[in-house]
Each structure stands twice: as structure tokens, then as C-alpha cells.
Amino acid sequence: MCSSNRRRSIYCILPPNILINVAKRGTQEQRDAVLETLSVDQSLRASRTQFALLGGNKVAHESITATPPQKQRTIYDTNHTQTLPGTMVRSEGQAAVADVSVNQAYDGLGNTFDFYYKSYQRNSIDNAGLRLNATVHYGSKYDNAFWNGQEMIFGDGDGVLFNSFTGSVDVIGHELTHGVTGSEANLIYLGQSGALNESISDVFGSCVKQFVLNQTADQADWLIGAGLLAKSIQGVALRSMKAPGTAYDDPMLGKDDQPADMAHYVHTASDSGGVHTNSGIPNRAFFLAASAIGGFSWLKAGQVWYDTLTDPRLKPQANFASFANLTVLNAGRLYGSTSPEKKAVSDAWHTVGVLKQPLSIVNLPLNPTQRGETTPSDGAQQPGR
Template identity: 55%
Template sequence: MVRNRVQCIIPPYVLEAIEANGTPEQRARAAATLRIDAVVRADRAEAPTAPPQPAADVTAHRRIYDAGNTTNLPGTLVRDEGDPDSADVCVNEVYDGFGTTLDLYGQVYSRNSVDDAGLDLIGTVHYATDFNNAMWDGEQAIFGDGDGSIFNRFTIAIDVIGHELTHAVTQYTAGLAYRNQSGALNESISDVFGSLVKQYHASPRQTADEADWLIGAGLWAPRIHGAALRSMKAPGTAYEDPLVGKDPQPATMDGYVTTRQDNGGVHLNSGIPNHAFYLAAVSFGGYAWEKAGRVWYDALTDPSLSSNAGFLEFAQLTVQKAEALFGADGRQRIHDAWAQVSITT
């Protein structure tokens, strides 16, 4: 089945708020970003995903391109695997972010690149002009420069880079449909592993208690009142500003949003499984990628997980994985985490 495989870090409702509340220039930039998002979706919608071919001896190479503020993809190759640092900070941030994401998946979960078959990673920086988004388009990651007044450059946050590459992992595993609850799970899983990439990258590495559990910290320009795009620890509290609105994410099913917007609320309702993961991670303690992350990874890659899975199906599978991995204690911790967001497994 062909699915829309373009996923963006900035929800459409944020850009729509800027269109409503911003200056003429800010409104124009937001509208341009929404138009470009739609064009990329249309271009990629019919591109089929080739099934990964096992090739354990193949090593993924990173290739970073510069679009030169055009929408031509991938652009001009500016840094290949093994090349020295570039004079361009965006190029280096993506190259290093790709490397850390590969390390997390490879060293912790024994996964060989996003497809588990050594797929090369392609990233494009300086996409379009003042482009306020980052995305995975089904074939590569794309990063805008931001407009400088509302958003900083989209390569500034390593969890955003990990987030986009995790969309590729989901594409090559469960293939979660990008709508309604399965789409919210898709977004949440990218937030989960994007956060784990950030914690794994930190020096020293961060435990669950030490992590900030913020997604996209540093993306808001100084004038915007907000800590990040989303908070896994406290969904709904990441930002509140007259220009971009208030973070609308619910933390539990009591606040679940039924809507036709945002592909059925994929960026909104992802706060619910996000919060469940946070609760599970702090319950286990230690490094979140070791126990809670392992449970989530094993659930995502289980062939029984359907592409249209809802929250309950995924939650039940995580409980099963936790018991298999960590016994009755692990099962109870995962069960309790989901119960606290009003999902009873």
C-alpha cells in the first residue's frame, strides 16, 4: 500500500498560527513553508518504498548536500563520509547528528542503519529560503534554515535530526500509517528515539532523571516564549506565545483531540504515548535506551505490529515485550506507565 511518507517536525497548526498572528513578512514565510510541505508530499506520495535487503557487511555512509536555498534535491554534495569538518556549521551538525543516530541504533539495538541493511543516509541543508521546517520525505532528511525571527536553524537540535531518521526506521519496520492514532504513534516514536539520541550524545551521557525530555530545544528564536516544540515530561507546556499560540498537546487520553486537521492530530495526540514513555523511562531509571527504549524498539520492530495500530495495540505489545525482557517487574512498570495516561493494558 502506498502511503504519504513525508513527516515534518513543525506541526501545521503552529505555521497556521503564525499566518494568523504574524507580521506580513512572517505570514508570507509561514504560508510558503506550508506550500512547500504540500509540494514535497505530492512529489513523494507515489514513490514506493523498496524492501530492505539484509547485508550485514554493508556500512552506512553519510552524505550531506547543500540545496543553496532552492528546493532542488538533494543539491550539491558538500561532505561525504570521512571528509573533514566543513566551514558550514549546518553541514557538520547534520553529519554528526547522523553519526550519533547510527551509533544509538547500531551500538544499542544492533541495527545496521535505518533499514537494517546499511542504507546510506542523505541529508540536505539550506533547503528553500527561510524554510521553517525539517522533514523526512521517504528518501532523505531535509533541513531548513529557519527565518531567524521565529525559528533558528533546524540543524541546531540533535533530537530533531534523530527524530527525522527515526521516521525512516518506522518506514522500514511497522510502516505506521500517518493518520489518526497510528500517525500519532509514528510521531511519538520519532520523539522517543530523537530524545534518546540527545541523551546518548550528551557528555556525559544522561540518565532518565537527568534528561530534560524536551523535543527541539533551541529551535525557537529568542523572541518566542517557549522552551521547545514539545515536552515529553509535561505535554502541553513546551511553549506559550502570542505569535505561535500555546502548546496544545494532551498528556493523557482524557484530553485526546478528535480532529481532521494535522492528519487526524498526529502531532497533537503524540503527547500521550510520549508521556507514557517518559513515565516508563523514569520508573526503570538509569539510561532510558537500555530498558524503556529496548521495549519500545522491540515493539516497533515486531512483525505483529499492524500499520494501522492504535495506542492500545502498541501499549499491549510493549507490555508483552517488557515481560519477555525484564520479567514481571518490567511488565508492571510498563503497564503502570500506560495506566497513568489512561490507557489500560
């Protein structure tokens, strides 16, 4: 599982309820693997806390000077131990190696870097040229992948329930986007702000995959982690942005519990207030907006979401309503107050029940000098109602 505190979180791709279900229902071997994963996650939280107390990425990149953006990737291999970062096996510019996981991690980091730079002129995760490091073959049958604030870490999966975690580029894009969010809005990993944190990672993780495959919104599968589930599992992915709640329904993993709208918002104390569960609501809003606008989802809908993520008015404790209103405002700023793009964004939030009415008029201050000064407009649905 992952910590609920925003400064102590490791951002794992697997929702904790899946691991808990396997621990309850799996064979002894599967239970052992999952319990080991949960134990490892606990120790990694401590490492993440220490890194944050030392200043996090601010310490890691404060000496970087302004240079032309360029990828700086390094891949390590722990050889199934838990000693990070492991042995360096491939660095920037080196040829592919025999290990598929190493090459997939290297390519995934590069694809995510290229996506952010070519789409939004962002220079790496922190927008200051942060090196992109990753470790593969972490632990024994480790069922997870995560961004720990310093690097990407990939387990190989157990081969029965989950395949290798390096094989899905959207998973890599998802996890690295947690670093982007942390360096921008730093959304608190709890409740609706935490669900937004997870959703933003799904949004840009999916956009990275669509970018790599050169897919338009209507061509995309809108699945997160397609190919990650083993053949024995009844499901297609970890999450569906198009149809939240339908990604899997399996005796071992349980049923996908994501709601598709605010009428089915899940109030829970688990998973940091349902951050992986309720992220289905803003996920579907992005799918609806991108589909209505058409074309490549990262160009217009993605630009609106990116501008909102980097908007100084977005609070660390933002709820769905305040985020939605900012997306409508930014869509109007980018494409015009009566544009079809703004209407598509507004209609999407209305459809999922976050905005009370489509094309809501927002009255947010135009001076973005202070973060945390704004509140949702009257056109917004309040949290969980």
C-alpha cells in the same frame, strides 16, 4: 503541512497548527515565509508520492549485500534553492567544513546511526545499510525539517521565530526514526496509529540526544526541539515528553495543545487526526516508564519500545491500547513477568489512561507469524474514550 496518507507523507518536525497560527498572526514577512513553507510542503508531497510508487526504500537498497555495518553519509547544499539534492559538500570520512549546518547534519546522521547500531544492533534506517543523505540550506527561510523517504532535508528557519533546524540532534533522530518505523510497522499516519508514529519518533529522538549527552533518564530534559525556537518566542521547545502541553505558549505560535492523558484526548480532523497533538499521551507513558526504571532510558525502556516497534504483531493501524499491551508483553518477555520493568511499563500506561488497570494481563498470541491478527485485551482503554 504534511500529508495524512501513510504512503504520501513527508514527516515534518513542525506541527501544522504552528505554521497556520503564524500565517494568521505574523507580520507580512513572517506570513510570506510560512506560506512559502506550506507551498513547498505541498510540492514535496507529490515527490514523496512518486518515490513511494517506485517502491520507496525497497528499490533504493535492494541491491545492498550483507557487509559489516558502517556509516555512509553524504551532505548536500541547495544554496537556498528548492532543487534536490543540491551540490555535494561533504561525504563519509571527509573533514569538517566551514559551514556549521553541514557539520551539524553530518554529525546528527552519524549520531543516529551509532545510536541504533550500538543500542539495538540495527544497521542503518532500514537495517540493511541504507545510505544516510541530507540536504541543508533548503529554500529561503524554510521553517521545517523532514524525512521524505529518501533523505533528510533541513531549512535554515527564518531567524525570528525559528533557528536552524540542523542544531537539534533529537530533531534529526526524530525524523530518521520515521524511516525506521516505515521499514518496520509502517504505522498509518492517521489518528492513533499516526500519533504512535509521531510518538515513536519523539521517543527515539529523545533517546538519541540522551545517548549523545550520556544522560540518564533523571538528567534528561525530555524536550523535543530545545533550542529550535528563537529568543523572541515564549517557549522552551516544540514538545515536552515529561509535561505535554507546556512546551510553548506564545502569541504568535499559539499554545502547546498536547494532552497528557486519555481524559483529554483531542478529537480533530486536522493534522491527520491530531497526530502531533495526541502523541503527547504515549510520549508521557514512555517518560514515566523510563523514569521509573531509571538509568539510561534507551537500555531498558527503549529496548521494550524498539522490540514492540519491530514486533510482527504490531499492526499498521494499531491504536494506543494495542501498542501499550504489546509493550507490557515485551517487557515481561525481556525482564520477567513479575519484574519491576514490566510493572513500570504497565503503570505508565495506566497513569496516562490507556490501560484500565496497572500490570494488566495481556493475552496476545505468542506466534508472531502474521501482522495484524491481534486485538487489544480487556485491560485496554479503547480509542479516545
